[in-house]
Amino acid sequence: GRDSLAPEDVQRWLGAVRAAAPGVPVGVTTGAWAEPDVSRRLEAIGGWTELPDYASVNWHEDGADDVAVALGRRGIGVEAGIWDAAGLEAWRVSPVRGDCLRVLVELPAEAADVVRSHAEGLIAHVAREEPDLPILLHGEELSTWPALDLAAEFGLDTRIGLEDTLLLPDGSEAPSNAALVRAARARLPRP
Incomplete structure (x- = not known):
């Protein structure tokens, strides 16, 4: 029931997802909640035998640059997770910023009336620094549905799920x- 970066857990999880959804790119977290110690996080990544297509790296967490470099050395794409000004600044000055495959603008649980200004500010800064990097906008709890609606309005990628x-x-x-996905699809414009 907990996130894990342990090689055997990552291998088992990736195998199960790839068997159920062949050909779909699969990503994992490298969040500090899964392993707070940066050196143990790096050791776990180095021990992965089954490699994800990409992994998210939260730039407000200690060791983000080191984690991104370790992933890149293994050929694993990096999603930059940014949810506040401190994470944005850490990513902005990162020597590996341009190596990311996309930026996750992640909005914490906040009231719907502040979601737009928070999202617009982060998106504008990311676009100024790396105008060609795709952005995926999503929220948590209170901000989930307003962020999804904004992503559709701005033409950005988004996501939804029990996380x-x-x-x-x-x-x-x-x-x-699946019910969350159906509800999200009903809110998004048809391609």
Whole structure:
């Protein structure tokens, strides 16, 4: 029930996802909540035998540059996770900033009336620093649905899942991850 960077866990998880969804790029977290000690996080990444296609690196966490370099050396793409000004600044001055495959602008659980200004500020700064990097906008808990709507409005990638929220747009509990995906698809414009 907990996130893990342990090689055997990553191998088992990646194998299961790839068997269920062949050909779909699969990513993992490198979040400090999974392993707070940077040296142990790097050791775990170095021990992975099954490699994800990409991994998210939260730039507000200690060791972000080192984690990104370790992933790059293994041929694993890096998603830069940015959710506040401190993380944005750390990413902005990072020597590996331009090596990222995309930026996750992640909005914490915040009221809907501040989601737009927070998102617009982070997006503008990211676009100024790396105008060609794709941006994926998503929120957590209270900001999930407003962020998804903004991503659609701005033409950005987005995501939805039980990691982000347990609630459907009407405030009722989501019975499954699939229910969240269906609700999100209903809010997004058709291609």
